[in-house]
Amino acid sequence: MDKDIQELFLQLVRLGIGTSNDARISKGVNWGALKVLADAQGLCAIMLDGLNTAHGEGLMAQSSMSQKQRLEWIGETLKGESEYGHQRAVAEDMAKLFYHKAIKTYVLKGNVISECYPKPNHRVSVDVDCYLLPSIGAFDAWTLGNDLIRAKGFMVNTDFYKNSSFDISGVNIENHQYLTPFRGNEKLRNLEKFFQSMLRSDEGDNRFEGTWLYRPPVMVSALFLIEHAYSHFLHEGLIWRMVLDWVMFSKKHKEEINWEEFDKRIDEFGFRKFYDSYHRLGQYLIGEVQEFNSLSIQDKRMLDDIWAPLDLHETVRGWKGKVTLAGNTWRARWKYSYFTDMNWVQALWIQVKGFLFEKVPHLY
Numbered sequence: 001m002d003k004d005i006q007e008l009f010l011q012l013v014r015l016g017i018g019t020s021n022d023a024r025i026s027k028g029v030n031w032g033a034l035k036v037l038a039d040a041q042g043l044c045a046i047m048l049d050g051l052n053t054a055h056g057e058g059l060m061a062q063s064s065m066s067q068k069q070r071l072e073w074i075g076e077t078l079k080g081e082s083e084y085g086h087q088r089a090v091a092e093d094m095a096k097l098f099y100h101k102a103i104k105t106y107v108l109k110g111n112v113i114s115e116c117y118p119k120p121n122h123r124v125s126v127d128v129d130c131y132l133l134p135s136i137g138a139f140d141a142w143t144l145g146n147d148l149i150r151a152k153g154f155m156v157n158t159d160f161y162k163n164s165s166f167d168i169s170g171v172n173i174e175n176h177q178y179l180t181p182f183r184g185n186e187k188l189r190n191l192e193k194f195f196q197s198m199l200r201s202d203e204g205d206n207r208f209e210g211t212w213l214y215r216p217p218v219m220v221s222a223l224f225l226i227e228h229a230y231s232h233f234l235h236e237g238l239i240w241r242m243v244l245d246w247v248m249f250s251k252k253h254k255e256e257i258n259w260e261e262f263d264k265r266i267d268e269f270g271f272r273k274f275y276d277s278y279h280r281l282g283q284y285l286i287g288e289v290q291e292f293n294s295l296s297i298q299d300k301r302m303l304d305d306i307w308a309p310l311d312l313h314e315t316v317r318g319w320k321g322k323v324t325l326a327g328n329t330w331r332a333r334w335k336y337s338y339f340t341d342m343n344w345v346q347a348l349w350i351q352v353k354g355f356l357f358e359k360v361p362h363l364y
Contacts, residue, residue, distance in 0.1 A: 002030070002033065004029070005029075005030065005033055005034055005037060006037075006307065008023070008029065008034060009034065009037055009038065009041070009047070009240075010285065010287075011023035011024070011050070012046075012047040012050035012051060013043055013046055013047060013050060013240070013244070013285060013286075014050070014285075014286055014287045015049070015050030015051075015053050016043075016046040016047055016048070016049035016050035016053075016118075016122075017046060017049075017117070017118060017244070017248070017286065018118060019286040019287050019288070020286075020287050021053070023050070028064060029064060029065075031064070031065045031066075031069050032069070034047075035069070035072070035073060039076075040239065040309065040310075041239045041240040041241060041306075042124045042239050042240070042241030042242075043124075043240055043241050043244065044073065044076055044077060044080070044124075045076075045077040045080050045081075045119070045122035045123075045124070046117075046122055046123075046244070048073050048074065048077050048122075049118070049119060049122060051073075077122065080121070080122070080124060081121045081122070084114070084120070084121040084123075084125070085121065086169070086170070086171065087110075087125065087128055087171050088111065090128070090168050090169055090171040090173075091105075091107070091110075091111075091128050091130070091171075091173075091213060092211045092212070092213060093168075094130075094149075094168065094173065095130075095211060095212040095213045096211075096212050097148060097152075098132060098141075098145055098148065098212070099135070099212040101144060101148060102134055102135045102136050102137065103132050103133070103134065103135060103141045103144065103145060104132065104133045104134070104135045104141075104212075104214050105130050105131075105132060105212060105213055105214060106130060106131040106132070106133065106199065106213075106214045106215070106216050107128075107129070107130060107208070107213050107214065107215060107216070108129035108130060108131055108176060108179065108216070108221075108224060109125070109129055109221075109224070109225065109228065109245070110125050110128055110129060111208060111213065112215050112216070112221050112249075113221075113225070113245045113248065113249055115252075116245075116248040116249050116251070116252040116253075117248055123241075123245075124241065126172070127171070127172040127173065127174055128171060128172070128173045128174070129163075129173075129174045129176060130173065130174070130175055130176065131175075131176045131179065131199065131216070132144075132145045132175065133199060133200065142164070142175060142176075142177045145175055146158060146164050146166075146175060149166050149168070149173075149175075154166050154167065154168055155167075161177070161178070161183065161360065161361055162176065162177060162178045162180070162181055163175055163176040163177060163178070164177070178192055178361075178363075179192060179195045179196075179220075179224055179227075180192045180195070180227055181231065182361065182363075183354035183355075183358050183361040184350045184351065184352075184353040184354025184355070184357075184358055185350050185354070187268075187269050187270045188227075188269070189363065190268070190269065191223065191227065191265075191269045192363060193363055193364075194223075194265070195220055195223070195224070196363065198216075198217050198219060198220050199216060199217070199220060202216070202217050204217075218253050218256045218257055219257065219258065219261065219262065219265075221249065221253075222249065222250070222253070222257055222262060223262070223265055223266075223269070225245060225246055225249060226246070226266070226271055226274075226275055226278070227269075227271070228242075229242045229243075229245075229246065229274075229278060230271055230274050230275075230278075233274065233278075233302070233305070233335065233339070234328075234329075234332050234335055234336070234339075234340070234347075235328050235329075235332065236310050236311055236328075237305055237306070237308065237309075237310045237311050238278075238302070238305060238306045239306065239310065240285060240306060243278065243281055243282050243285055243306070244282070244285060244286075246278065246279070246282055247282040247283075247285065247286055250282075270340065270341045270342075272341075273298070273338065273339045273340060273341070274339040274340065276298075277296070277298050277299045277301075277302045277339065278302070280295065280296075280299050281295075281299060281302060281303060281306070284299075284303075298338050298339070301334075301338060302339070305335075311328070311331065329344055329347050329348050329351065330344065330348075332344070
C-alpha cells in the first residue's frame with residue numbers, strides 16, 4: 001500500500017478526533033484509494049470530519065479531489081448517520097419492551113463506545129449487542145427476551161451458544177447469553193465468570209438519558225473491548241476503528257477505570273502480549289507516539305496486520321465451521337507466537353475440546 005496514502009489517512013483521523021490541527025498533503029493524491037482505505041478501516045466519517053476542519057478545508061482547496069468524490073464521501077457519511085439513528089431507535093423500543101417485563105437491557109460496545117467520540121453518530125456500528133438481566137426477581141432473562149421478540153413476529157436464531165440473533169426493522173440484534181466464546185477455554189471461562197459477577201451485582205442506574213438502555217460497569221466494557229479486539233485479531237484481523245474505539249473509551253473513562261485492577265486482569269486472562277501492542281498502536285494512531293521507529297518489532301507486526309485486508313470467511317455452522325476455524329488458526333499461527341500465551345496447536349486443541357466435550361457449555 002502507498003505509504004503516502006497511509007500517512008494521510010493517519011493525519012486525517014487525528015484531525016477528525018481533534019488530537020492534531022496539522023496535516024500535509026502532496027499533489028496528486030489518489031482520493032479514490034484513500035476512500036477505499038477509509039471504508040475498509042471503518043473510519044470514513046471520522047476522516048471526513050478531518051477534512052471539514054479549518055485545516056482540512058485548506059487541504060481540500062489545495063487538493064485534486066473532485067466535487068463528485070467529495071459528494072460521495074458526504075453522502076456515505078449522511079447515510080451512516082441515518083443508520084445510527086435508526087439503530088438507536090430500534091434499540092430503545094426493544095429495551096422499552098423488555099423493561100415492561102422487568103428486564104434490564106445492557107448495551108455491549110455500540111453506544112457505550114460511540115458516546116466517547118466527538119460526533120457519536122460518526123462511529124460505525126453494524127449491529128446492536130445487548131445483555132439482559134432481571135430488574136427484579138430471578139429468572140432467565142435471555143430466554144424471556146427471545147420469547148418476547150418471537151411474540152412480536154420476528155424470527156430468533158438460537159443455534160449459537162454465545163448469543164441469539166434476530167432482525168428488527170433491518171437492524172441485526174445479538175442478544176448475548178454469554179459475553180465471551182469461552183467453550184473449552186479456561187481463561188475465557190474465568191473472564192466470563194468475572195463479567196457475569198460484575199453485571200449481576202450492578203446496582204446502579206447508569207442509563208442512557210431518556211431510554212431503558214443501560215451502560216455496563218466500566219471495567220466490564222473495558223475488558224470486553226480488549227477481548228473482542230483480541231478475538232478479531234486472531235481470527236480475522238484488526239481494523240483501525242477497533243483500535244480507535246479503545247483509545248476513545250479509555251480517554252473518556254480515564255478517571256473511572258481502576259487501572260491497577262485492569263492491569264491485573266489483563267495478565268490474569270492472558271491478554272498482556274496483545275494489549276501492550278494494541279495500546280501502543282492506539283497512541284500511534286492519534287499521534288501521541290509519532291515515530292514509527294519507536295514501535296517494537298511486535299508492534300510493527302500488528303501494524304502490518306492492520307493495514308492488510310481482513311481475512312474474512314463466511315460463517316458456517318457444524319463440522320464445516322470447525323474446519324474453517326481450524327484453517328483460520330493455522331493461518332494465524334504466527335500471531336499465537338507473538339501475541340498470546342499459547343501456541344497455535346494449543347489453541348486448536350481448545351477448539352476441538354470445546355466442540356467434542358462441551359457442546360452445551362456451562363459456567364459452573
